[in-house]
Amino acid sequence: MTTATIESQARATAALPAGHYSIPDLLKSEWIKLRSVRSTIWSFVIVVVLGVGIGILATTESRANWPHGGDLGFQPIRTSLIGVDAAQLVIGVLGVLVVTGEYGTGTIRATFSAAPRRPLVLVAKTAVFTVVALIASEVVAFLSFFLGQAMLTAPAPHATLSSPGAVRAVVGSGLYICAIGLLGLGLGVLIRHTAGAIGALVGVLLILPLIIAALPSSIINAVQRYEPLQIGKVMITVPPRIIQGRILGPHGVVKHVVIHAGGTFTFSPWVGFGVLCGYAVGLLLVGTVLLVRRDA
Amino acid sequence: MIEARGLTKYYGKKLAVDQLSFTVRPGVVTGFLGPNGSGKSTTMRMVMGLDNPQAGTVTVNGRPFHELSWPLRQVGALLEAKAIHPGRSARNHLLMLAATNRIAAARVEEMLDRVGLTDVGNQRAGKFSLGMGQRLGIAAALLGDPGVLLFDEPVNGLDPDGIRWVRNLLRGLAKEGRTVFVSSHLMSEMALTADEVVVIGRGRLIAQMPVSELTASSAGASVTLRSPAGAGLRAALEGAGASVLEEPDGALSVRGMPASAIGDLAARCGFTLHELSPHAATLEEAFMELTEDSIDYRGTNAFATTSQGGPR
Numbered sequence: 260m261t262t263a264t265i266e267s268q269a270r271a272t273a274a275l276p277a278g279h280y281s282i283p284d285l286l287k288s289e290w291i292k293l294r295s296v297r298s299t300i301w302s303f304v305i306v307v308v309l310g311v312g313i314g315i316l317a318t319t320e321s322r323a324n325w326p327h328g329g330d331l332g333f334q335p336i337r338t339s340l341i342g343v344d345a346a347q348l349v350i351g352v353l354g355v356l357v358v359t360g361e362y363g364t365g366t367i368r369a370t371f372s373a374a375p376r377r378p379l380v381l382v383a384k385t386a387v388f389t390v391v392a393l394i395a396s397e398v399v400a401f402l403s404f405f406l407g408q409a410m411l412t413a414p415a416p417h418a419t420l421s422s423p424g425a426v427r428a429v430v431g432s433g434l435y436i437c438a439i440g441l442l443g444l445g446l447g448v449l450i451r452h453t454a455g456a457i458g459a460l461v462g463v464l465l466i467l468p469l470i471i472a473a474l475p476s477s478i479i480n481a482v483q484r485y486e487p488l489q490i491g492k493v494m495i496t497v498p499p500r501i502i503q504g505r506i507l508g509p510h511g512v513v514k515h516v517v518i519h520a521g522g523t524f525t526f527s528p529w530v531g532f533g534v535l536c537g538y539a540v541g542l543l544l545v546g547t548v549l550l551v552r553r554d555a
Numbered sequence: 556m557i558e559a560r561g562l563t564k565y566y567g568k569k570l571a572v573d574q575l576s577f578t579v580r581p582g583v584v585t586g587f588l589g590p591n592g593s594g595k596s597t598t599m600r601m602v603m604g605l606d607n608p609q610a611g612t613v614t615v616n617g618r619p620f621h622e623l624s625w626p627l628r629q630v631g632a633l634l635e636a637k638a639i640h641p642g643r644s645a646r647n648h649l650l651m652l653a654a655t656n657r658i659a660a661a662r663v664e665e666m667l668d669r670v671g672l673t674d675v676g677n678q679r680a681g682k683f684s685l686g687m688g689q690r691l692g693i694a695a696a697l698l699g700d701p702g703v704l705l706f707d708e709p710v711n712g713l714d715p716d717g718i719r720w721v722r723n724l725l726r727g728l729a730k731e732g733r734t735v736f737v738s739s740h741l742m743s744e745m746a747l748t749a750d751e752v753v754v755i756g757r758g759r760l761i762a763q764m765p766v767s768e769l770t771a772s773s774a775g776a777s778v779t780l781r782s783p784a785g786a787g788l789r790a791a792l793e794g795a796g797a798s799v800l801e802e803p804d805g806a807l808s809v810r811g812m813p814a815s816a817i818g819d820l821a822a823r824c825g826f827t828l829h830e831l832s833p834h835a836a837t838l839e840e841a842f843m844e845l846t847e848d849s850i851d852y853r854g855t856n857a858f859a860t861t862s863q864g865g866p867r
């Protein structure tokens with residue numbers, strides 16, 4: 260023991276680099292984490308395949324049955340982006356898993372032992388996830404749009420990026436999907452358990468609207484616009500220019516119509532998107548406070 | 556150097572750690588002993604800043620853990636076996652940890668090699684045995700070449716060969732001047748590994764002392780005497796407060812009096828001694844005696860067993 264004590268004084272304190280660990284180090288670590296689990300990579304692939312696939316199915320179907328009763332207000336852009344609904348659900352679950360997967364396996368304790376300033380870890384994790392999720396989401400939106408429009412051959416109407424509102428709808432759809440991913444990530448931080456957090460996500464996205472829909476219409480009109488799903492619907496919809504003229508109606512009747520799109524009781528696309536981002540930021544801020552206060 | 560002062564932790568209403576103070580010095584292996592549920596793992600998590608104490612402080616090299624500039628290069632810890640994503644390879648697990656503290660990738664290879672996992676480095680950790688997971692945990696702890704190391708039950712799941720490897724590793728790390736703090740329920744193993752022990756029960760400090768002192772001062776310690784003056788010597792010893800047992804072969808087994816005092820007494824009274832040999836208690840005996848009153852989870856048959864590691 261005596262010799263050990265003497266040697267202990269002899270051991271040069273390991274030279275530490277100047278400064279301290281910081282965001283770039285944590286970004287690199289989170290990037291390794293994200294790409295080193297196969298299930299995460301597959302989930303991103305599923306987001307793209309599902310989102311684009313459903314859009315192609317919808318546009319193919321529309322073209323095959325053209326003209327049909329629904330062509331009155333046929334919206335080529337919205338139809339091609341209909342896969343957004345599925346993509347957002349998968350990416351939301353992925354956002355949950357990025358956090359709860361770390362709690363469930365105990366990796367979080369290794370992470371916090373290496374980087375105990377937890378808010379920094381959350382910032383890095385959120386940043387890396389956002390970038391990857393945004394790329395995947397925009398790939399879904401643009402691929403859906405271009406492939407979908409290619410399916411809509413004449414006489415069915417189709418849109419191009421230069422059509423009014425098309426860029427907003429396509430870029431906005433990608434942003435919307437990504438924001439739902441962040442909602443999932445925030446719920447993951449808050450709830451920490453996979454099943455609970457996915458339950459909460461599904462509850463907010465799919466079950467809450469069902470409950471609201473059962474309420475009196477005065478309440479529906481006041482509340483429905485706050486639902487993420489409604490915000491998403493507005494985002495993928497382009498208010499068509501007011502269509503006037505002869506249109507083949509449902510029963511073969513030629514009608515003179517004027518169609519207005521976009522509900523009175525919805526937010527405009529970007530206001531809605533702002534509200535959605537507000538949800539995500541709020542969840543992440545509360546999550547940060549809890550992250551620091553709770554035992555890991 | 557790890558210093559805990561008045562560390563107190565409640566989980567709900569249950570007091571897990573109660574005003575615990577101790578110091579873990581560099582250059583020696585300090586064992587951390589206590590019955591199941593006595594607060595060992597909780598204490599280690601508080602050292603690592605994972606759990607927040609309600610009162611008290613704990614510092615590593617004089618600073619709270621979360622203030623360290625390069626935590627992984629200053630403190631390494633193995634807190635639970637297999638705290639690894641089952642879908643991530645051992646190599647990627649170490650790489651993602653290394654990145655946080657700007658540790659070179661070459662160091663990851665070095666550590667995989669050191670714990671013997673190079674060949675399975677690209678396998679998913681979910682396929683690892685408990686022992687392999689333990690080795691990966693040790694590699695993670697050593698990754699930053701830290702001066703302070705914590706190990707919670709490091710030999711769990713290891714075969715005898717692995718146990719000896721860990722023992723030598725811990726002793727080697729201490730010999731290099733590092734602070735080594737290791738909890739275990741295997742007393743025989745701690746007796747071979749630790750120089751000092753911190754003993755806790757029900758979250759409270761029971762003793763901190765060198766292993767040699769603990770076993771010598773235990774009631775289990777005894778001194779064997781042989782003397783031609785059997786009965787007279789026995790009376791004198793009992794008169795001085797020692798308890799004496801006569802063994803079948805005529806030797807006397809004395810408890811409650813150190814060998815030096817027995818020798819002095821014999822000389823003073825003019826008794827000849829043919830043998831005077833002290834026997835230290837085993838660490839296990841000393842431990843059982845110290846923690847008798849503070850065992851939370853006892854077997855139903857009154858024989859306290861310390862079988863598995865503490866709860867998470």
